[in-house]
Amino acid sequence: MEKKKKLLIETVVLGIVSAGLYFSLYYFEDTIMMWSKGYKESGWLFLTPLVVAFIFSAVHGTFTSHFWEFFGIKAKK
Amino acid sequence: MDFLNFGTYPELMFIDVIFLFIVGFIGGLVSGFIGSGGAFVLTPAMMSMGVPAIMAVASNMCHKFPKALVGSIKRAKYGQVDVKLGIVLGISAEAGVLVGAHLQQHIKETFGNVGSNLYVSTVFVIVLGIVGSYVLRDAWKIYHSGNHDEEEKVTALARWVRSIHIPGTMMYFSSMKSTVSVLFTIPLGFATGMLAATIAVGGFIGVPAMIYILGVPSLMASATELVIAFIMGMGGTIKFALEGQVDIRLAMIILAGSLFGIQLGAIGTTYVKAYMVKVVMGVIMILVLLSRGIVIPVYLSRLEYISPLNDSTIKLLESVSFGLLIFALSVGGFIILYALIHGMRAHQKQHQELEEPIATD
Numbered sequence: 252m253e254k255k256k257k258l259l260i261e262t263v264v265l266g267i268v269s270a271g272l273y274f275s276l277y278y279f280e281d282t283i284m285m286w287s288k289g290y291k292e293s294g295w296l297f298l299t300p301l302v303v304a305f306i307f308s309a310v311h312g313t314f315t316s317h318f319w320e321f322f323g324i325k326a327k328k
Numbered sequence: 329m330d331f332l333n334f335g336t337y338p339e340l341m342f343i344d345v346i347f348l349f350i351v352g353f354i355g356g357l358v359s360g361f362i363g364s365g366g367a368f369v370l371t372p373a374m375m376s377m378g379v380p381a382i383m384a385v386a387s388n389m390c391h392k393f394p395k396a397l398v399g400s401i402k403r404a405k406y407g408q409v410d411v412k413l414g415i416v417l418g419i420s421a422e423a424g425v426l427v428g429a430h431l432q433q434h435i436k437e438t439f440g441n442v443g444s445n446l447y448v449s450t451v452f453v454i455v456l457g458i459v460g461s462y463v464l465r466d467a468w469k470i471y472h473s474g475n476h477d478e479e480e481k482v483t484a485l486a487r488w489v490r491s492i493h494i495p496g497t498m499m500y501f502s503s504m505k506s507t508v509s510v511l512f513t514i515p516l517g518f519a520t521g522m523l524a525a526t527i528a529v530g531g532f533i534g535v536p537a538m539i540y541i542l543g544v545p546s547l548m549a550s551a552t553e554l555v556i557a558f559i560m561g562m563g564g565t566i567k568f569a570l571e572g573q574v575d576i577r578l579a580m581i582i583l584a585g586s587l588f589g590i591q592l593g594a595i596g597t598t599y600v601k602a603y604m605v606k607v608v609m610g611v612i613m614i615l616v617l618l619s620r621g622i623v624i625p626v627y628l629s630r631l632e633y634i635s636p637l638n639d640s641t642i643k644l645l646e647s648v649s650f651g652l653l654i655f656a657l658s659v660g661g662f663i664i665l666y667a668l669i670h671g672m673r674a675h676q677k678q679h680q681e682l683e684e685p686i687a688t689d
Contacts, residue, residue, distance in 0.1 A: 276580055288572045300390050300574040301565060307580055308394030308587070315587045316402070319595065324668075326406060326598040327675055 255321075262321045265314035272310055276303070340577070344377045348578065349585035351654075352391070354661040356586030360399050360593020361664045362609045363553025364531025367392065368616055369653045370582060371528055376650070383575050386568030388528065390579035393561030395586045400554035402594040408547050410503035413538070414555025416510060417517035421530060421556050422563045424521020432525060439631075446627035451526050452620035456613045459536050464610030470603040479545075480602055486543030503538075503548040516541060517556070524560055531557065532613055535605075546605040547597055589661075596664050599671025608660050615656035623649045 276283065286299040319325070351373055355366020367388050374384035403409050436444040490506045497509040516537040524530030531553045538549035568574050597605075626645050629637040637645075 273580070273584065276577065280577065283576060287569070287574060287576055297569045297572070300569050300576040300579065301562075303576050304390055304394045304565070304579065304583070307583055308398050311584065311587050312394070312398035312401075312591075315398075315591045318588070319591050324592065324595060324672070326595045327671070 258317065258321050262314065262317040265310065265317055269307075269311045269314045272307055340377070340581075345581055347373065348581045351657070352582035352585030353589040354657050355582075356395060356399075356589025356591075357593045357596075357664055358589075358608070358612070358657060358660045359395060359554070359557075359586070360402070360590035361550065361596050362531065362593075362605055362612075362660075363535050363550035364529050364557055365612060365660060366586065366657065367528035369657050372650060372653065374578060379575070379578065382568075383573050383578075385528070386565070386571075386573040387575045387578040388582070389561050389564035389568060390574045390576065391582040391586060393558050393565055394583055395590055396554045396557035396561055398587055399590040399594055400551065400558060402591065403551035403554065403597065406551075406594070406598055408551035408597065409555060410501055410544065410548055410552045411555060412499070413501045413503055413513070413542075413544070414552045415559065416499065416513050417520065417534065417538075417552075418556040418559030420514045420517030421521035421524065421534070421560050424518040424523075424530075425525045425560055425564060426521075427518075428522040428525025431522075442627050442630040446624065446631065448526055449620040449624050449627060451523070453617055453624065455523065455527075456532060456617035456620075459532060460610055460613030460617055462540075463536055463606050464614060467603050467606035467610050470606070480539075482543035483540050485541055489541060490543065501542075501544075503544045503552065504542060506543070508542060512541070520556060521560060530560060532609075535609060539606075546602040550597070550605045550609075592668065593664055596668040596671070599675060600667045604663075604667050608663050611663065612656050612660040615652060615659060619649045619652035619656065622652065 283299060283303065286296045348370070351366070351369055355370060358365035370388050370391075371381075371384045374387065375381055379387070400409055400414070404411070432444065432447075435447050439446075486504075489512050490504065490508055492509055492512070493507075494509045494511055497511050498507040499510055499513075500507045516534070520530040520534035520537065523533045531550075534553050534556055535546075535549045538544040538552060539546055544552065565574060622645055625634065625637060626642050628634045629642075
């Protein structure tokens with residue numbers, strides 16, 4: 252029961268962080284899209300989509316793993 | 329409602345976002361299970377929303393590599409990934425992507441958009457016709473043999489490939505428990521990349537090549553394909569990002585759904601028999617082949633190789649083709665979900681009988 256509670260808390264926290272990332276993408280859309288297009292002005296800004304993709308995959312990927320586990324869907328040993 | 333809008337990037341409606349999320353989910357489910365898939369629907373789907381072709385390809389690439397990363401880490405936990413083989417094939421696949429993209433560009437400049445579409449559809453039909461029917465026939469034979477639990481047999485071709493020793497080129501791969509010359513792996517990776525650059529799904533060659541030519545077990549081949557997809561996707565994203573073509577909003581919307589899917593697909597592989605990878609892959613390949621085959625007369629008519637088709641016929645053929653693509657992905661997703669639920673129930677029943685712990689992740 253304690254394990255299930257811990258899993259629930261982790262899932263909710265990760266879900267909130269993941270939702271926060273998506274909200275940030277929506278909220279700072281103009282800046283992020285400008286950076287994505289800003290490769291000509293600044294050499295490294297072209298990496299913006301890659302950095303965003305890595306951050307989202309780490310947070311949202313862990314959240315989705317916890318999500319299914321919370322509902323009892325996990326791999327066979 | 330204009331849900332998202334920015335400068336030269338396309339406007340997205342709320343319904344588009346929901347559609348991309350759902351297709352991303354099913355695409356992720358299929359990718360987690362067979363190592364690739366989804367792109368053949370996602371790219372045309374984005375284009376139908378008004379996204380320029382190159383941006384649709386770029387955004388698809390940008391969702392593909394983080395998805396493949398998450399999927400390969402998940403399946404590595406289950407001991408299904410041969411990282412070394414994935415990297416070796418992935419590097420040569422990257423070269424294939426570059427050559428394939430260059431060839432595509434050349435065809436487009438010479439024959440225009442219609443010529444390029446005809447080339448892509450012809451490659452689809454030829455490759456999927458040969459490889460898809462072989463994979464499906466093999467799955468059918470295993471299913472009817474009744475030996476579903478039997479260890480997969482290494483093909484005669486794979487045994488021959490492994491028997492060729494070329495000094496200075498041999499590498500040991502844990503998935504094969506054997507050495508193979510990189511002179512065999514390089515062309516396979518290259519062909520995977522070429523196909524990825526042409527039809528967006530390199531795994532339709534990569535996975536069968538690993539199974540039938542190198543003798544890698546099906547589940548390991550599909551998991552290792554995720555490493556190749558990560559390398560190709562990452563390389564492709566850097567290339568398109570340098571050109572400012574990646575629409576990160578599109579990529580992250582698709583990723584939101586696909587990460588839910590890829591977790592399920594990866595979990596599914598621990599409950600099913602190995603031949604199910606071949607069943608899902610074969611069925612999807614044949615349905616996609618039908619979808620692309622249907623529109624070939626449209627391109628032939630536009631190039632005036634056959635008598636012209638009227639507009640309503642063209643529209644009908646194109647709609648049926650796109651519908652078949654969605655159907656192919658949905659059928660694949662349905663088989664995986666069915667196999668997962670069936671496998672989990674059987675395992676639960678077994679557990680109840682034995683009164684042992686069910687599962688760990």
